[in-house]
Amino acid sequence: MSATTVSETPGTDTRQRRRLGxxxxxxxxxxxxxxxxxxxGGATTAYSVTGSIAVPIGxxxxxxxxxxxxxGYAAMSRFITNAGAFAAYAAQGLGRPVGVGVSLIALVAYSCMQIGIWGMFGFQVSTLLAExxxxxxxxxxxxIVFVVVVGILGVNRVDLSAKVLGVIxxxxxxxxxxxxVVAFANPVEGFTADPISPASLLLPGIGAVLVFGIAxxxxxxxxxxxxxxxKDPKRTxxxxxxxxxxxxxxxxxxxSWALALAIGTDKISSGGITVEEAGPPLFFGFVAERLGLVMVDFMSxxxxxxLFAALVSFHNAVARYLFSLGRDGVLPSGLASVRERSGAPWAGSIAQSISAVVVIVAFAIAGTGSELGPLFPVVTLFxxxxxxxxxxxxxLMAVVSLAVIGFFRRDARDVGVGSRLIAPIIAFLALATVLVLIVANFNVLLDQAESNALTFVLPGLIVAAGIAGAVWALVLRVRRPEVYARIGRGAEQASAEHLG
Incomplete structure (x- = not known):
């Protein structure tokens, strides 16, 4: 495998990597x-758990x-081009310690999304093979088999992944x-626009609807x-x-409006969805009745x-955050290695695959003999x-909203006040509200009757990652000031060194 480490050879021709429109x-x-x-999966579960028809307007x-x-995010992207994305924005808008904190939160968050989805993927594959x-x-x-497949896509040209995902x-x-089309033409209880009506936002349970919806x-x-x-990062x-x-x-x-018509709005709001129906069966049950079992098999x-498409996408995100952190020197520089032919961050891709396998093996061992049976990976890992x-x-999005304000505070760069101040303030307030709702309803998201230690430990992982990152940045400022100065500016630094 032909590769190069960007941190060691910043002159790597980035034109080879610019393939995406x-x-x-x-x-x-x-x-x-x-x-x-x-x-x-998501909308059906939201209807089942919340009993609210407001999912579409949500x-x-x-x-x-x-x-x-x-x-604000787009305005800032015109001036910062970095695979570290949120981390680079936070570093340049709120300071390097916040930037490193954000980078580790992003790494944990994207890894959780990617590895968690493997739980649902494994359940669906094993169910399909059995049936x-x-x-x-x-x-x-x-x-494990498909971790290898995703890993192969991850170390090849990113436009190959885009083409595969495009078809899916x-x-x-x-x-x-x-x-x-079928649901709108054949509503179970008659046609109604209530699910898409702003008045539905006043119904009970709207907080939980937004919590489920943001995912x-x-x-x-x-x-x-x-x-x-x-190809053109400032516009793309x-x-x-x-x-x-x-x-x-x-x-x-x-x-989701069509789904509400397929289920029946009265059934949703009255709590008439049974445990056996809750989740995907609401969708596939309607498909089986109206379109036949062949269509059910196809949609299954x-x-x-x-799920595979989401796995590839989040895998790519984790690999690029690892690449950015390796290039900045925050993590081992070997993670900044890319393949010369494809420009793909192969070291970050392999590291992500290994971490996924480790977690999956741990859950596989923990689930042996579990009373949850085949649902174990869905109820736990996913x-x-x-x-x-x-x-x-x-x-992260709430923090980046503040970073936009901080970035343009020193130099407006001819960006209008709406983009650099008003929109980020509104976004921060709205996202902070959603964040509070998520924390307040986290036991509902985990389908827990009552909160327990897990309700607090899992959000604690995110907070701990942020604190650890900020502390590590302060350590770097004292022990490795040259690395500290490079945080959040990896691409710019590499380009400057090459030109110099």
Whole structure:
């Protein structure tokens, strides 16, 4: 494997890495959100747990909040191009200790999202093999096999991943659109626009609706991670981010509205969804009744590929954060190694794959003989880690909103007051509110009747990562000032050294 370490040879021709246009980055973003997974899994669970019909209008509200966040985020992306994305923004807007704290939070959050999704992926694969072929395969076997597949994509050209994900995402959109058309044409209790009405925001449980809904957008902010691999980073990041927010927000609102019609709004609000129906069965039950078992099989397979697409996308995000931290010297410089031919951060990719295998093996051992049976990886690995990751990413976005203000405070750089001040303030207040709601409802997200130690330990991992990062930055300032000075400016530093 031909590779080079960027920290040692900053003159690596970055033009070899600039292969991504707006469509490719948008696909990578949407793949992380996993449209079919959100509708068949996330929206159905939100209806089951909250008993509120406001899920569709909740997606619209969250899309508006994230679009406002994107205004300042996009403005800052014109001046900072760094695979460390949030970490670089925080370092240059709020100071290096905050930047390193944010980088470790991002690393933990994205890792939790990626590794957690393996739990649902393993369950779905083992269930499909058992139902269709009579093969009784432990959930973790299929996971280990596909960790290798994702790892192979991770060390090759990123546009290859974009092409693979593009096909998967297109099929997801087609499948869900077919469901939408059938649901709108055949509502169980008659047609109603109540789920999309702003009046639904006043119904009880709206806080829990927003908490469940925000997870559907996780990954939308990842455009900046691919800035160093974009053909025109100053435009690509902004355009891809806004495109993803609009597409995701509108599609999820319409599709969850269709889902409400397929379930029945009276059934949702009256708490008539049974335990056996809750979650994906609400979606697939309607598909089986209206479209037949062949379509159920097809969509079940797409459900798995949807999870796979999200796994690839989050894997890429973790690999690039490791690359950025290695290049800055915050973590071992070997993590900044990239393949000469593809420009892919192979060291970060392999490190992410190894960490995923370690956690998966630990959960596989812990789940041996569990009373949860085959649901163990879903109830534990998937539920625990993805919700923790979502909490971390909302925290990151709130901090970045403040970083935008700090970045432009010293020099407005001809950016309007709306983009550099008003939008970030609104975004921070809204995201901080969502963050409080997540923390307050974390036991609900974990499907716990009452809070226990786990309710506090998992969010504590995010907080601990942030504190550890800030402390490590202060240590670097004393012991390795040259590394400290480079934090958050890795790409700029490499370019300056090459030109010099």
């Amino acid at each position: 707006v469509p490719a980055v948008t696909v990578l973003i949407i793949a992380a959100s996993a449209p079919l997974t959100v509708i068949a 997606y619209i509200v969250l899309a508006v909040v994230l679009a406002i966040f994107s205004i 269709k072929f009579g093969i009784d395969l432990p959930w973790w076997v299929g996971v 995402v297109a099929l997801e959109f087609i499948a869900v659109t077919v469901f939408d 559907a957008f996780m990954g939308f902010e990842s455009a900046a991670i691919y800035g160093e691999e974009a 990041v902004a355009r891809a981010t806004f495109a993803a927010v609009v597409i995701i927000g509108v599609f999820y609102a319409l599709s 397979l797409l459900f798995i590929t949807s 539920s625990w880690l993805t919700n923790t990751g979502a909490l971390g990413l909302v925290l």
